[in-house]
Amino acid sequence: MSIRPASELGPAEEIAVAIVGAGACGLTAALAAHELGAEVVVLERDAVPSGSTALSAGLIPAAGTRFQRARDIDDDPALFAADIMAKNHGRADPEQVALIAREGGPAIEWLADRHGLQLDIVEGFRYPGHSRLRMHGTPRRAGAELIDQLRAAVERADIPLIADAVVTTLFADDERRVHGLAFRRPDGREERLACRALVLACNGYGGARDLVATHIPEMAGALYFGHPGNQGDAIRWGAGLGARAADLGAYQGHGSVASPHGILITWAVIMEGGFQVNTGGHRFSDEAHGYSEQAVKVLAQPGAMAYSIFDARIAAVARQFEDFREAEAQGAIRQADSVAGLAALLDLDPDALAATFAAVDRAKEGAADPFGRNFAGVPRLAAPFHAVRVTGALFHTQGGLAIDRETRVLDQAGRPLPNLFAGGGAARGISGDGVAGYLSGNGLASAVTLGRLAGAAAGRLVVHSS
Numbered sequence: 001m002s003i004r005p006a007s008e009l010g011p012a013e014e015i016a017v018a019i020v021g022a023g024a025c026g027l028t029a030a031l032a033a034h035e036l037g038a039e040v041v042v043l044e045r046d047a048v049p050s051g052s053t054a055l056s057a058g059l060i061p062a063a064g065t066r067f068q069r070a071r072d073i074d075d076d077p078a079l080f081a082a083d084i085m086a087k088n089h090g091r092a093d094p095e096q097v098a099l100i101a102r103e104g105g106p107a108i109e110w111l112a113d114r115h116g117l118q119l120d121i122v123e124g125f126r127y128p129g130h131s132r133l134r135m136h137g138t139p140r141r142a143g144a145e146l147i148d149q150l151r152a153a154v155e156r157a158d159i160p161l162i163a164d165a166v167v168t169t170l171f172a173d174d175e176r177r178v179h180g181l182a183f184r185r186p187d188g189r190e191e192r193l194a195c196r197a198l199v200l201a202c203n204g205y206g207g208a209r210d211l212v213a214t215h216i217p218e219m220a221g222a223l224y225f226g227h228p229g230n231q232g233d234a235i236r237w238g239a240g241l242g243a244r245a246a247d248l249g250a251y252q253g254h255g256s257v258a259s260p261h262g263i264l265i266t267w268a269v270i271m272e273g274g275f276q277v278n279t280g281g282h283r284f285s286d287e288a289h290g291y292s293e294q295a296v297k298v299l300a301q302p303g304a305m306a307y308s309i310f311d312a313r314i315a316a317v318a319r320q321f322e323d324f325r326e327a328e329a330q331g332a333i334r335q336a337d338s339v340a341g342l343a344a345l346l347d348l349d350p351d352a353l354a355a356t357f358a359a360v361d362r363a364k365e366g367a368a369d370p371f372g373r374n375f376a377g378v379p380r381l382a383a384p385f386h387a388v389r390v391t392g393a394l395f396h397t398q399g400g401l402a403i404d405r406e407t408r409v410l411d412q413a414g415r416p417l418p419n420l421f422a423g424g425g426a427a428r429g430i431s432g433d434g435v436a437g438y439l440s441g442n443g444l445a446s447a448v449t450l451g452r453l454a455g456a457a458a459g460r461l462v463v464h465s466s
């Protein structure tokens, strides 16, 4: 990934707004720029756009939407922003948090009402740290469905998407204005495009082992569960242009990836009253803090694994997620009629597991939990008991290019670059600077909201200057 002088671009077809990456951010940006009358093209390294978006559960948090109002959920951007800031312990940029909290609701309604996405509120359980039900998802609660619906919307708008195109080079002048880009085809051929504005929507660097080792050493050897194409190209180009990157140590982990099946097990199994034990049959944490930091705690257990334990009632809630149904189909979810039977099935010490069940039951009846988890109002587990073996994984990085309120990429002095925009995982996130600051949904909230803002800002720039 390189920056070369604008003078080397040579003759190339000009497109007003070029967008690198066709995940949730890039496709949303394309819709927004197109709506303003800008000529847009999206470049995507894969043959079919998927990105980390397709691997996700596709749940987007937003506050004050008509979907919430229809269910009498009283929510507003200030409350959403407060939840985000509480989770990151005040370590994210409050203005960026306020922007995403404020613009998230309108973005969701715009995607549903203008572009036909089938979004609705996810009910049945609340994600840790969210004080209201505010996750919006497509019917199957699957990111693959979300990306398919976004792609269909882009196709309906007749926005060109060049697939099988790895953008390798940006051409910029001394004022750091991007004049165009080069991309590589699968047969090795290079093609070029000139542009007047560029949106970086190519996510973070979870797939780049060198950058992970540098910025997130505790995850250097961990399973990476995101899209392999997220190679840190945005921050590499940013560095070449003198842009500022921020919070590079921030990331979303997850402490609940079925092992060895490699399927995400929704955190609903924990929030509804399940818990995790290690191979000794002991609990080791307050699981309800959040699934992101739980990745590190699970990886610290013997064999870097744990068992998530729940029951049939909880499984019924989790079954609304396609991933969970797939895990059941693949035999990852195991069942036993008694605690002793579960211990035998999982090869755990029966006395230790029985003591753990008893302690959790006591905590659910009001006793203090040794790990400080608040089990208030959560029913005891009932036979048949369910369990799934899980490991911790790195899902996506949250650090990225510093941006202003219009998603313009900033330089080291805080000045905006002339025509470079970033959103989603390419931009700095809202999770502070570590693993524990990630509030569920921060990833797609940034992708969809900043994507819309970036597309609109790039669109305005080119439309006003033509």
Ligand SMILES: Cc1cc2nc3c(=O)[nH]c(=O)nc-3n(C[C@H](O)[C@H](O)[C@H](O)COP(=O)(O)OP(=O)(O)OC[C@H]3O[C@@H](n4cnc5c(N)ncnc54)[C@H](O)[C@@H]3O)c2cc1C
Pocket: 020, 021, 022, 023, 024, 025, 026, 043, 044, 045, 046, 049, 050, 051, 052, 053, 054, 055, 056, 057, 058, 059, 060, 061, 165, 166, 167, 168, 201, 202, 203, 204, 225, 226, 227, 229, 230, 231, 233, 252, 264, 395, 396, 423, 424, 425, 426, 440, 441, 442, 443, 444, 445, 447
């Ligand atoms: C298993 C999993 C579950 C998750 N669940 C949730 C959830 O429920 N809610 C939530 O909010 N977040 C979730 N996340 C995080 C969320 O998926 C991401 O934050 C979000 O998808 C980022 O969107 P994006 O558009 O920035 O990146 P992506 O969707 O990754 O899209 C980036 C695209 O850029 C392309 N690209 C990269 N470099 C280049 C290049 N040089 N040239 C051309 N193309 C390039 C990639 O191929 C990719 O298609 C989850 C993540 C994972 C891995």
